[in-house]
Amino acid sequence: MLYRIAACASVIVVLSALPAVADAANVVRPSSVTAAVALASGEARGVHLQCPDPAVAVNGAASRRDAGLTLRRSTPGTGAGDWHFRLTADADGRTHRGTLVLRCVRLALPTAAFGARLDVKTRKRPAISLGSNRSVAVRVACGPAWLATGYGIHAGSAGIRVTSVVPLAHGWDFTVKNTDARATRVGLSARCLKQRVTSTLGVLRFSTTRPSRQNELGPARVHSLTQSCGSGLFSLATGSTLDPAATFELDASGPVRSTRGRWTFRRGSGRVRTHLVCLSQTSRFR
Numbered sequence: 001m002l003y004r005i006a007a008c009a010s011v012i013v014v015l016s017a018l019p020a021v022a023d024a025a026n027v028v029r030p031s032s033v034t035a036a037v038a039l040a041s042g043e044a045r046g047v048h049l050q051c052p053d054p055a056v057a058v059n060g061a062a063s064r065r066d067a068g069l070t071l072r073r074s075t076p077g078t079g080a081g082d083w084h085f086r087l088t089a090d091a092d093g094r095t096h097r098g099t100l101v102l103r104c105v106r107l108a109l110p111t112a113a114f115g116a117r118l119d120v121k122t123r124k125r126p127a128i129s130l131g132s133n134r135s136v137a138v139r140v141a142c143g144p145a146w147l148a149t150g151y152g153i154h155a156g157s158a159g160i161r162v163t164s165v166v167p168l169a170h171g172w173d174f175t176v177k178n179t180d181a182r183a184t185r186v187g188l189s190a191r192c193l194k195q196r197v198t199s200t201l202g203v204l205r206f207s208t209t210r211p212s213r214q215n216e217l218g219p220a221r222v223h224s225l226t227q228s229c230g231s232g233l234f235s236l237a238t239g240s241t242l243d244p245a246a247t248f249e250l251d252a253s254g255p256v257r258s259t260r261g262r263w264t265f266r267r268g269s270g271r272v273r274t275h276l277v278c279l280s281q282t283s284r285f286r
Contacts, residue, residue, distance in 0.1 A: 027109060027204070028281050030234040031055060032255075033102040039069060042091035046073075051081035051104035056120045058103050058193055059150025059237040059277075060085065061254030063262060065098030071252075075152035076122045076191050088158065101254050103150065103236050105193070105279065113201045113285070119194035121146065123171075126154075126187045130178035135163070141171035142192035147208050148172055149277060150237045154187035161249065165239040167210045167277045172239070201285035209233065212275045217248065223265040226256070229278035235261050239275035246270025 033049050051057050060083035062071045068090035077084050081104065089096040107116055123140050130136055142148050151165060151172045159180030166173040172190050197204040209229070217223045229235045235255040240263060242250070247268030256262045261276045 029108045031104045035100045038097045039089035044088045047085040049102040055104035055106035056080045060102045063101045063254030065252045066096040069096040069098045073154045113199045116199035124189045131183045135177040138174045140190040146192035149193045150191035152189035156185035164241045204285045207280040209278045219269045225263045229259045233278040237277040241273040243271035
């Protein structure tokens with residue numbers, strides 16, 4: 001392994017019973033926090049999003065952004081429920097806009113339930129060196145007891161391009177390229193959710209699926225794709241794999257609505273495989 005994996009930090013949220021829930025079914029409650037941003041020409045801004053307590057943050061993304069708006073950072077915060085973003089706008093005399101989304105999960109428990117805990121952690125590869133016009137393939141693993149629900153990136157320069165980000169059951173595979181004339185660094189991370197939750201009701205096992213689809217994009221200035229998780233599922237995160245011969249670039253991608261993911265590509269044509277991470281909302285204590 002070329003790079004050392006940083007030690008993970010685990011955050012535990014203790015959940016109290018909610019009397020409105022009558023039984024141990026339908027306890028998985030996902031939700032979203034969104035923010036519309038508008039940056040002036042040449043502006044740089046940090047944005048912090050927080051899930052409503054006691055929900056935990058499972059993924060953050062820029063689901064939409066103008067061509068002149070660059071996402072330099074999207075990483076889990078130090079708490080269980082927060083996420084940090086940093087964006088920069090091109091100095092071209094225009095205002096640039098985007099949409100940020102944070103996916104959250106909590107448990108709604110019957111009054112008879114005690115002891116349930118949601119555990120999340122972040123695994124990091126914090127300082128990967130990349131020479132000019134060089135690419136690197138990196139896997140960030142959560143561990144077998146943890147589901148990979150989201151990922152983060154911290155780009156050292158605006159020339160960083162993520163050409164492939166593929167969800168695995170317990171981690172993420174990345175391919176990252178530096179298009180700048182100078183060497184730079186990039187940090188990558190995986191957001192991880194403990195798969196098993198134990199309480200006085202029994203054991204709940206979170207379940208995720210990772211559907212993917214091959215897409216052929218013809219010549220156009222902008223391509224927009226959507227894909228759905230399906231009934232009973234909640235979309236957590238998006239990924240994509242660009243064909244080496246493709247001439248377009250990924251502009252933005254992220255979960256939208258409750259079950260969908262959206263991808264926007266610019267400038268070119270070729271093949272791309274889109275990936276979704278979908279959380280089952282029907283898991284229950286047994």
